[in-house]
Amino acid sequence: MSVPSSAIGLANAVPARRNFRTIALIVASAMFMEQLDATILATALPTMARDFGVGAPSMSIALTSYLISLAVFIPVSGAVADRWGSRTVFRAAIGVFVAGSVLCALAPSLGFLVAARLLQGLGGAMMMPVGRLVLLRSVERRDLVSAMSWLLVPALIGPILGPPVGGFIVTYADWRWIFYINVPVGLVGMVLVSLFIDETRDERTGPFDSVGMILSGISLGSLLFGFETASRDGEGMLALALVAVGLVAGAAYLHHARRHAAPILDPALMRVPSFGTSVIAGSLTRITQGAQPFLLPLMMQLGFGLSAATSGLVTIATAIGSLMMKALAPRILRRFGFRQALVVNGILAALLYGTCAFFRPDWPLPAIFGVLVCCGFSMSFQFTAYNTVAYDRISPAQMSSATSFYTTFQQLMLSLGICVAALALHGSMGVQGHAAPELSDFSVAFAVVVAISLLATVWNLRFSADAGREISGHGRVAETVKRPAAETSEALEHGR
Structure with a gap:
């Protein structure tokens, strides 16, 4: 059985493969720093507004400035990584994010903070897609599911841990420590990137x-x-x-x-079957993921009367479920394959989050905690599968464009999830004549976002029965030739 020269060339470009867990954890740590920072700030806004001498509503620009920076720079991340190398850009992105964090901590005014957040957003925009690109180019195909399961944990637990961590810092320390805590994490990350991640790049054709x-x-x-x-x-x-x-x-x-x-975001990628289907199905499912960190703490505090600290401890349950998932995802996918697992688990994950609509103050907290652990496990598995099978038929030449494209939609749909949840909540309040949100309004909001996620089942059924078989090993005997994660479509067609 011959291996195409394109696959051999890619393997030779990275002669010494690192342990995939090491690479995944390095990338995951950087992404966790970004995800935590993105949610932790909201808790401190009233205190920061008081220090800056402005009204609390004015502080929203500190959040939106970061989002705008992400929107502008995420699409160009793939082209930048191809030009300068994924390791170089990833390391520089961490450095820019840390520099922006320090400037945020030193900010004497709201205007200064907004400028620092724009710089921080530039670093975050490069960290997310380029970090994923580093992983895809550094990990062998057979280890991709396990690596992705490690990588996706911070994306799920960061928004959950952000509010309680922010509340603790604001209560017991100065709000500026929200940004200072990024410094040691970022510096260690830059050193580890230099030591354990190889330089890879792909020469793009065509003008910028x-x-x-x-x-x-x-x-x-x-x-x-x-x-x-x-x-x-x-x-x-x-x-x-x-x-x-x-x-x-x-x-x-x-x-x-x-x-x-060479468009900066190539719509032609949607014609790659597994990629296009994963983008659409994953986008619908991310409505729930984006809505949950918004709805659940509010319901716990406004509807149940729990303190911010207590509600934060309860919502940590989803993070625990996410951590439990990482060891089981490869076995589940090997046994059932991507299509069957995504269809069944997609319905299960949506229904589990639908259970949140029935939470009431008389529920025992251990029962709520247990449901949320299952929610975290199931949803984390779903995104591990989506983010892995998406690259099943993506060639090395398309890899950087694909990561930029996928990350752009990921960020967009997470933000849309908050919007949909807020609109559903306010709509229910208007229909029922509630001046403040009540438990029934939260139930309606959860039902709406769950219904949207269930629509993903239509697209999950469109995955082919053998989608991602080379990655999961489902229905195949273990191969003797190990091939890299970024293997070309030509290799898949002629070498297997």
Whole structure:
């Protein structure tokens, strides 16, 4: 059995494969720092507003400025990694994020903080997709599921741990420590990247898509800003205007992308079966993931009367479930395959989160905790599968573009999840005539986001029966030739 030269060349480009757990944990630590920081800040906004001498609502710009920076720079991350090398860019991204964090901690005014958050967002925008690209280019195909299960844990537990950690810091220390805690994590991460991650790059053909960068930045920035604005009272018209601008700019970008030789976000990737299906199904499922950290703490505090600290401890249950998943995901996928596992677990994950609609103050906290552990396990497994099978038929030449594309939609849909949850909550309050959200309103909001996630079943059924078979090992005898995770489609067709 011959191995195509393209696959051999890629293997030779990285002669000494590192232990995949080491690489996955290094990338995961950087992403955890980013995910924690993204949610921890919200808890400190009232205190920061008091120090800066501004109203608390004005502090929302500290959140949206970061989102706008993500929207502008995530799409270009793949092109930058191809030009300078994924290890170099990933290490630099951590450094930029740490530098932005220090400036945020030193901020004497709101204007200074916003500028620092824009810089921090530049680092975060490069860390997320380039970190995933580092993993895809460094891990053998047979280890990809295990590596992804490690990588996705911070994406799920970061938003859960953010509020209680932020509350602890604001209560017992200065809010500036919210940003200072990123410094040691980031510095250690930069050293570990230098020691354990190899340099990889792919030469792109065609001119840099500067027009595409502008159009995608306007579109994604407006959409993210619009979604975030829609979750606040009294700003519905502004949110609609921003979303409209985002949609128009997005349509203009799609028209431009069809004519550009190397578009910054390539819509042609959606024609790759496993990738396109994973993007759509994963996007629908991420509505629930984005909504849950927004709805659950509010329900615990406003509906149950629990303190912020207690509600934070309860919601940590989903993080525990996520950690339990990482060891079992490869075995489940090897036994059932991607298609069957995604269909069955997708329904189970949605229904488990639907159980949250029935939570009431008379439920024993251990019972709520147990349900949330199962929620975390099931949803974490679902995203491990989506984020792995998406790259089943992606060639090395497409890999950097694919990671930018996938991460862009991931960030967009997480923000949309908050928007949908907030709109459902406020809609229920309006229909039922509630001045403040009550338990029945939270139940409606959970039902809405769960219903959207269940729609992903339609697309999960569209995965082919053998989707990701080379990755999961489902229905196959172990191979004697080990091939890299970023193996070309040509290798899959001719070498197997």
